[in-house]
Structure formats: structure tokens, C-alpha cells
Amino acid sequence: MKELCPLVAYSFAYVRRQLRSKEEVNANGALMRQLAAQLDFERRSGRRILEKAADWSTCRTTPFASREKFRHAVEVARSAGADLLLADIRELMGRTRRDRIIKCVDVLNALDVEVWDASSRRTWQSMTQDERRSLITDAVRMNKSRSEPVKAGIRLSRTEKAALPNSNYKHGNRANRHNANQRAHRYQDFVLKEMAKLPAGKKLSPSVLATALNAAGVSSARGGRWTHNTAKDLIARIGTLPENPTSASGARRKLRDP
Numbered sequence: 644m645k646e647l648c649p650l651v652a653y654s655f656a657y658v659r660r661q662l663r664s665k666e667e668v669n670a671n672g673a674l675m676r677q678l679a680a681q682l683d684f685e686r687r688s689g690r691r692i693l694e695k696a697a698d699w700s701t702c703r704t705t706p707f708a709s710r711e712k713f714r715h716a717v718e719v720a721r722s723a724g725a726d727l728l729l730a731d732i733r734e735l736m737g738r739t740r741r742d743r744i745i746k747c748v749d750v751l752n753a754l755d756v757e758v759w760d761a762s763s764r765r766t767w768q769s770m771t772q773d774e775r776r777s778l779i780t781d782a783v784r785m786n787k788s789r790s791e792p793v794k795a796g797i798r799l800s801r802t803e804k805a806a807l808p809n810s811n812y813k814h815g816n817r818a819n820r821h822n823a824n825q826r827a828h829r830y831q832d833f834v835l836k837e838m839a840k841l842p843a844g845k846k847l848s849p850s851v852l853a854t855a856l857n858a859a860g861v862s863s864a865r866g867g868r869w870t871h872n873t874a875k876d877l878i879a880r881i882g883t884l885p886e887n888p889t890s891a892s893g894a895r896r897k898l899r900d901p
Contacts, residue, residue: 647690650728650759651720652681655698655707657738668697677730684728684761692728694719706743707735708750720756727754731762733778737785744782748775826864827880833861834881849875 654677662668669675674697685692696719698712707713720727729735732751736744751758751767758767770778837855838847853874856863863869 647688648757649691649693649723649725650681650685651694651696651716651723651725652678652685652692652728653696653698653707653713653716654678654681654730655700655710655713655735657703658699658701661701662699668699671699674699680730680761681728684759684764688764693723693725703740704743706739706747708747709743717754717756726757726759726766728759728761730760732758732760732767733762733782733785736779736782737789739782739786741783741786744779744786748779822864823876823880824884827877827884830856830861830877831881831884833859834878847878849878852878 654674656671656673656677658671662671678695678697681692681695684690694716696712696716698707698710700710717727719725736747739747754767759765760767767775833856834847834852837852841847849871853869853871856869856874861869863873
């Protein structure tokens with residue numbers, strides 16, 4: 644009795660990140676479903692799978708038919724006088740970008756080995772032009788039904804993300820201004836006293852103020868030591884405070900002057 648032609652099984656899936664171990668490959672649902680269909684075909688057909696090639700990619704623009712591992716599977720099948728076994732051609736094309744589906748069709752049409760579809764138990768070569776067109780149409784529909792909800796979700800996500808930070812940004816700015824004004828009011832007298840110690844016409848430098856604040860044990864806004872820049876910000880903030888008759892308004896005007 645003549646032995647039936649053996650098979651080389653190829654499976655492919657798009658993944659979010661590279662699979663690094665056999666355990667990760669075995670945990671991938673898409674690859675395992677394809678393998679199960681291929682093993683079922685092997686059992687029902689009485690044929691033998693010589694090699695199982697599981698392949699994956701993180702790049703959505705790369706169709707399965709352009710993969711190096713696919714070409715290797717074809718070469719192994721050709722060298723062994725075997726047929727190539729795919730779990731579901733429609734499913735594979737349905738997960739391929741629409742502008743790459745025709746590329747897959749062209750590759751399958753050009754192959755010199757038989758390509759079996761386990762789901763239909765037919766070979767690609769045995770399908771009529773109408774059957775192939777129908778399969779391609781179904782694959783395009785499948786791709787569209789998957790991609791449109793994803794695109795809608797991305798658009799919604801972008802809209803929400805665009806709105807939320809803007810709102811948070813405004814609230815954050817108001818809170819920061821309020822806190823800065825509170826600190827300025829709290830340390831205003833201290834700064835004005837330091838200014839009063841200076842000779843007439845001399846301006847209080849941020850470095851001198853920072854040294855005085857640290858020596859007095861006053862913590863900065865973040866709870867640490869005062870620096871030239873944080874003291875400079877404090878001086879600028881005090882210079883923006885509204886004047887009142889009980890404070891040294893002239894000194895504050897001096898703070899605001901360039």
C-alpha cells in the first residue's frame with residue numbers, strides 16, 4: 644500500500660511581544676488552536692506531520708506568507724516531497740492587514756507544493772477561482788470586523804486622554820499657584836526683614852535669602868533645603884502679592900523692580 648504524502652505544518656500568530664520560551668509558545672491561544680486543527684487533520688487523514696513550524700511576529704505589516712519561517716517550511720516540504728499544512732487559510736488572511744492579503748494570495752498561487760487547509764480539508768490548488776475569491780472576501784470582512792472596533796477604541800481613548808490631561812493641567816496649575824501664594828504670604832515678613840538688613844539701594848539676592856532661610860531652619864516647598872532657584876521663585880512670588888497698608892509696600896515694589 645502506497646504511503647500517503649507527509650505534511651509540514653506551519654502556524655502563525657501576531658503577538659504583542661516576542662515569545663521567548665517554549666512555555667510562552669504553548670500559552671499562545673492562536674498558535675495552539677492552529678496546532679490542534681493540524682493534529683486533528685493528521686489523525687483523520689492518516690497522514691504524518693514531519694515537522695511543526697510555529698511562527699509569530701509583533702509587526703502587523705508583515706504577512707505570514709512573507710515570513711522566513713514560512714519559506715523554510717515550504718522548502719522542507721519541497722525537499723521531503725511533502726505537502727504544506729495550514730490550519731485555516733481564511734483565518735490567517737483575516738488576521739493579515741487588508742493591503743497585504745493579495746500578497747499572500749500571490750505567494751500561495753506561485754507555490755510548487757500542495758497547500759492543505761485543515762479547516763476545509765481542501766488544498767488551495769484544488770479551489771476554483773470563485774472559491775478563492777469568496778475566501779478572500781470573507782477574510783477582508785473578518786479583518787474589517789476586527790480592526791474597526793479597535794480603531795474606534797483607539798479614537799475614544801485618544802479623545803478621553805486629550806480631555807483629561809487638559810482638565811487636570813488646569814486644576815494642577817490653580818493648586819500650584821494657590822500653594823505658591825500661601826508660601827509667599829507665610830514668608831513675606833521674613834524676606835522683608837532680610838531686605839531691611841541690607842544697605843540702602845542694595846537688592847536681596849536669592850543666594851543670600853536661601854542661606855538665611857536654611858540658617859533659620861525654614862523648609863522649602865518640597866521639604867528640603869532652599870537653593871538659589873527656589874529662593875528666586877519666592878522673591879518673584881512675593882513681588883506679585885497685592886499690597887496692603889500694614890506691610891512694607893515699598894520693599895515689595897523693590898522686589899518687583901528689575
